[in-house]
Amino acid sequence: MGAVDVWAQMPTQRFAEEPWLATLLRWTGKTGERMATTAAQTLAAMDAGGVEIALLSAWHGPKGDLISNDEVAAMVDAAPDRFRGLVSVDLNDPMGAVRAIREHTAGGKFVGVRIVPWLWDLPPNDRRYYPVYVACVEAGVSFCTQIGHTGPLCRSEPGRPIPYLDEVLLDFPELKVIGGHAGYPWVEEVLSLARKYPNFYVDTSAYSVHRLPAALVEFMRGQGRTRVMFGTNWPMLSPKRCLERLDELGLDDQARDLFLGGNARRVFGLA
Numbered sequence: 001m002g003a004v005d006v007w008a009q010m011p012t013q014r015f016a017e018e019p020w021l022a023t024l025l026r027w028t029g030k031t032g033e034r035m036a037t038t039a040a041q042t043l044a045a046m047d048a049g050g051v052e053i054a055l056l057s058a059w060h061g062p063k064g065d066l067i068s069n070d071e072v073a074a075m076v077d078a079a080p081d082r083f084r085g086l087v088s089v090d091l092n093d094p095m096g097a098v099r100a101i102r103e104h105t106a107g108g109k110f111v112g113v114r115i116v117p118w119l120w121d122l123p124p125n126d127r128r129y130y131p132v133y134v135a136c137v138e139a140g141v142s143f144c145t146q147i148g149h150t151g152p153l154c155r156s157e158p159g160r161p162i163p164y165l166d167e168v169l170l171d172f173p174e175l176k177v178i179g180g181h182a183g184y185p186w187v188e189e190v191l192s193l194a195r196k197y198p199n200f201y202v203d204t205s206a207y208s209v210h211r212l213p214a215a216l217v218e219f220m221r222g223q224g225r226t227r228v229m230f231g232t233n234w235p236m237l238s239p240k241r242c243l244e245r246l247d248e249l250g251l252d253d254q255a256r257d258l259f260l261g262g263n264a265r266r267v268f269g270l271a
Contacts, residue, residue, distance in 0.1 A: 005053070042054065055083075057088065062119075069110075142178055148183040208237065
C-alpha cells in the first residue's frame with residue numbers, strides 16, 4: 001500500500017490571499033497565485049511521491065472559513081478513493097461546531113477535525129475547544145492540531161505542548177490527538193507527551209524528512225515507531241520533496257511502513 005499524507009490542503013483564493021501567508025511563501029519560493037491548487041495537481045504530486053491517500057484540511061479562523069467543509073467535501077468527491085477530509089469549525093460557535101462535526105463525520109468522507117491554534121491565538125486548553133473534543137470522542141474521530149513554532153508571523157505560544165496539550169490529554173484520555181509540524185523547538189516536550197499519553201501522536205508535516213529533529217528520528221526508530229505519521233503540508237511541500245532522503249533516517253522496514261502509512265491507517269480508520 002502507498003503512503004498516507006495526514007496534512008494536506010487545496011487552498012482556495014481566500015486562503016491564498018491571507019497576509020500571514022507571506023512568510024511561508026517566501027520560505028518555499030511560491031506566490032499567492034500559485035497556492036490555489038486543483039485536484040489534478042494534488043493527485044499528480046501524490047503519485048510522484050508514492051502517496052495513496054491524502055487528508056485534506058478545511059480551515060476556519062476567527063474571520064470565517066478559508067477552506068470550507070463543503071469545499072473539502074467537493075474535493076473528496078473528485079477522487080473519493082484518494083482523498084479524505086478533516087473538518088474545521090468556528091470555536092466561537094460551540095453548538096454549531098458540534099453540529100458540523102456530527103454532520104460531516106457521519107458518512108466517512110471526513111475522518112477527523114483540524115484546528116490550527118495560532119490562527120485563533122488560542123492554546124488548545126482554552127474552554128472554547130472543549131465542546132469540539134467531546135464531539136470528536138462521540139464521533140470516534142481524531143483531533144488534529146499544530147504544535148511548535150509558527151511559520152506565519154503569528155504568536156508561537158499556542159503551539160507549545162506543555163502545559164496546553166498536557167492538560168487536554170489529561171482531561172480527555174479517550175481523545176486521539178495528532179500534533180502536526182513536529183513541535184520544534186519544543187521537541188523534548190512533544191516526546192514527553194508521546195511517552196506519557198497513549199493517544200497522542202506526532203506528524204512530520206512541514207518538514208522534509210532529512211530536516212526532522214534528531215530526537216524525533218531516534219524516537220521513530222524505537223519505542224515511538226507506532227506514534228509518528230507522515231505529512232507534507234501540501235502544497236507548501238510536495239510528497240516527493242519530503243521523502244527524497246527517507247533512507248537517511250535509518251528506519252527498519254517495520255518502522256518505515258508504520259511511519260509512511262500504517263499508523264495513519266490505524267488511527268484514522270482508513271481502509
